[in-house]
Amino acid sequence: MGDELGVGEWYKAKRKSGKQWVPSYVEYIDENRCIGCGLCVKVCVGNCYEMKMVPEREVTVAINGKQRTLAVKKIAILVNSDNCMGDCHCHKICPVDGAAMVCMQAEDNLLYKLEKSRRFR
Numbered sequence: 494m495g496d497e498l499g500v501g502e503w504y505k506a507k508r509k510s511g512k513q514w515v516p517s518y519v520e521y522i523d524e525n526r527c528i529g530c531g532l533c534v535k536v537c538v539g540n541c542y543e544m545k546m547v548p549e550r551e552v553t554v555a556i557n558g559k560q561r562t563l564a565v566k567k568i569a570i571l572v573n574s575d576n577c578m579g580d581c582h583c584h585k586i587c588p589v590d591g592a593a594m595v596c597m598q599a600e601d602n603l604l605y606k607l608e609k610s611r612r613f614r
């Protein structure tokens with residue numbers, strides 16, 4: 494059942510060129526890499542993030558290829574990841590090399606796989 498959709502086909506979209514585009518959804522934020530800049534909160538169209546105050550601590554990350562140690566007093570947290578549209582704006586804007594948040598294409602997403610197995614049972 495569900496094969497008429499083609500497994501995994503329902504969430505895919507196309508670019509203007511007609512090429513396929515696969516969204517990549519936020520999974521979690523690595524708290525040890527977030528420097529609290531707040532840019533992800535500003536760009537997120539799904540309102541998935543909020544900033545949270547934390548006890549001040551030093552975080553060492555690479556930014557533009559250079560190791561930096563910064564005093565961090567707040568971090569981004571995920572408050573509404575179910576609303577993620579998979580556009581990757583947060584991942585692009587995060588100044589930390591490789592980004593502090595981890596996003597996955599739906600095919601790689603364990604929750605998606607569970608949901609898919611439930612839908613196609």
Ligand code: SF4
Nearest residue numbers: 537577578580581583
């Ligand atoms: S991928 Fe888009 S909607 Fe999802 S958390 Fe990032 S900015 Fe928000």
Ligand code: SF4
Nearest residue numbers: 527528530531533587
């Ligand atoms: S953009 Fe990156 S470093 Fe800045 S608050 Fe968001 S997760 Fe943290």
